[in-house]
Amino acid sequence: MSHSPSKSDSPSRRDFIRQSGLLAAGAAIAGPLAVSRSAHAAGSDTIKIGLIGCGGRGTGAAIQALNTSGGEVKIVALADVKESSVAQAHRGISGQHKDKIDVPNERKFVGLDGYQKVLETDCDMVILATPPGFRPTHFEAAVNAGKNVFMEKPVAADVAGVNQVLKATAEAKKKNLAVAVGLQRRHERKYMETVAKIQEGAIGDIILARAYWNGSRPWLRQRQPGMTETQFQINNWYYFNWLSGDHINEQHIHNLDVINWIKNGYPVEAQGMGGLVNQNETKYGEIFDHHFIEYKYADGTIMYSQCRHQPGCWNSVAEYVHGTKGRADVSGSKIYDEAGKVLHDFGKLGGDGHQQEHHDLFADLRAGRVPNEGEWGAKSTMTAILGRMATYTGQVVKWDNALRENSSLADYQKLLSFDQEAPVKPLADGSYLQPIPGKGMGSFSVPGKS
Known part of the structure; x- marks a missing residue:
């Protein structure tokens, strides 16, 4: 443009x-x-x-x-x-x-x-x-x-x-x-040039894509005296699905969107695994702290997706694509041939996308x-939500089934006051229930299996 x-x-x-x-x-x-x-x-x-x-x-x-x-x-x-x-x-x-x-x-x-x-x-x-x-x-x-x-x-x-x-x-x-x-x-010039070369066939047909958002735990906000439950959840919004959609949606969407952009399409299904290692976080919210998803596109291309927020672990925020004639370090703005020789390096074009x-x-x-x-913003959001559904349920989740069933986590239009009841209820000890893969629960049932 x-x-x-x-x-x-x-x-x-x-x-x-x-x-x-x-x-x-x-x-x-x-x-x-x-x-x-x-x-x-x-x-x-x-x-x-x-x-x-x-x-x-x-x-x-x-x-x-x-x-x-x-x-x-x-x-x-x-x-x-x-x-x-x-x-x-x-x-x-x-x-x-x-x-x-x-x-x-x-x-x-x-x-x-x-x-x-x-x-x-x-x-x-x-x-x-x-x-x-x-x-x-x-x-x-x-x-x-x-x-x-x-x-x-x-x-x-x-x-x-x-x-x-x-x-x-x-x-x-x-x-x-x-x-x-x-x-x-999508507005960073180095990304734009790299993606354009891939789409022109610089690495041949795409076989495999990899996307990562692995980092440390973000902020946690303590409950303050006098807070209503709704007020606490909105103040700690990152940790509640009805507000953030889980960190796969809030953060990892960037990397998923890059692969969708390269593919000029969206996954047709997803399956994967995830969970919460630090059970202490259940007093702050309900989301997982790690996800691994295998997405499949209509032409058979696979994307492996990792995201986690666990301190002390290997960190990476990046995207890679492998093809029949080479590979691309997309976030690094480099394209390589089959022998590993750099064919293109767009890293000097700048990256202040915000x-x-x-x-x-x-x-x-x-x-x-x-x-x-709006359309690709919504569909890349759906890609992240599809992955969350797969890890929460432990099942293969189809894109079309999920869209058709139109599941909702809250009635947002009617929530206009902190005094109203929160969409998620704490347990008796003040902690929150996590989804259980293989069982599902409430809004986390498996699309197409109800």
Whole structure:
């Protein structure tokens, strides 16, 4: 995709944003977009952003959006479940872009319904960076409100959420709304060149792929006095499936997405094994600390997938592909022939994908192009969820069966207060039940075997 249009082909971004809103409202647009970039100087083309989810990633994404060039961008609304996070995000953004944040107290929203209030403002775009379980509800509401969207990965925590995102993505296309997804490797130039060479046949036909996200344990947040159960789970969201989808979904999705990108397709089935070694973690949540999955694609290609968060073990965050004529260290941006000679090395092209994805998105917006990454964002999320289903159940899980059965882990749209009952109940001792492979339980039953 080109991101350097000629001036004669480059309408005002405000015109694009305005017309997107008209389409979202059902109005017809006659004729092509044809407003000169000179309109930028008048200030009427400012892209106004609402940030929903003011944690570290949301704040970082907002700053990266403001780092883009070519026209004015402003943050005009903030929402989070914690007042302290809203305040911290405001300070963090102001510290780097004091002149690009305009959020008075009346546009600072706190609570599980804060996203609705952001969507009622006149922002043109929203950044969605809450725990992933809420993403489908927030995304669907943003599309219904006629907002362009940048949403972090993964885009859902369960299969019903994936289907919800796919449906909303189709609606966004009808309304001419931009949709970007935070799978930033697809915007890193070294990855783009490496993947292009593989797809051109540099290593022949792909036989085997390997994907890894092995690292140490991330943060754990202790229960604080006075917390409700729902509040504790949302505060410790990484460790609850209805919020994160397990770390295979929250983190390993990046590596799975790279292989899907190379294959230009998605697995048809998965089987594997996993579990929780550190039983002390059952007092914080319900997810596994390691997974190993064998994915199969329609053409018979196999992907071996590893992810774990166990301290003191071998760490690797990487992707590799093996073919009939060579192999590729995809994350290392190197392609080798059968004898091990380096044929291509793209490592010097740079890899700041978190920033580059915003440069690319805003370049598109300013040129009147309408990117939509929702479908592959949803299907790579589904790839991770498929793997989780396989390890939790100990069975072969088929993609089509899982999508059709549309399993759900929570009723996210109805959860609007910390005082409401949490979707997951603790045991009598305060710990949480893990899935048992071979037996299943509740929402972790085997698709096609109910």
